[in-house]
Amino acid sequence: MASPAFKADGPEDLGTAGSIPVRLRHLRPAGAAYGGYMRRRRLAYAIMMGTCLTLFVLSWTVVRLWSHPAAIAMAVVALAIPPFAAIVANWNIDRRD
Secondary structure, three states: OOOHHHOOOOOOOOOEEOOEEHHHOOOOOOOOOOOHHHHHHHHHHHHHHHHHHHHHHHHHHOHHHOOHHHHHHHHHHHHHHHHHHHHHHOOOOOOOO
């Protein structure tokens, strides 16, 4: 059931409810249009970025105390992860150009 804020009398009612036009009430949530693919891409992106953050934090708080070259190597690996995470997050998106 639609919320009262988005209820319209008919398709000709193009008023607004807050800042969202009522004519957009029929749109599905972002993940619903793609089924499970969007969820898997988000999960993969979150895992990759979490790994990146973990590498950065560990390299400069823990590993640098024992080995500076290892800390630098971990930071370089962490620098390479975000571009691939962005590619995975945007992989095979249906575009309407």
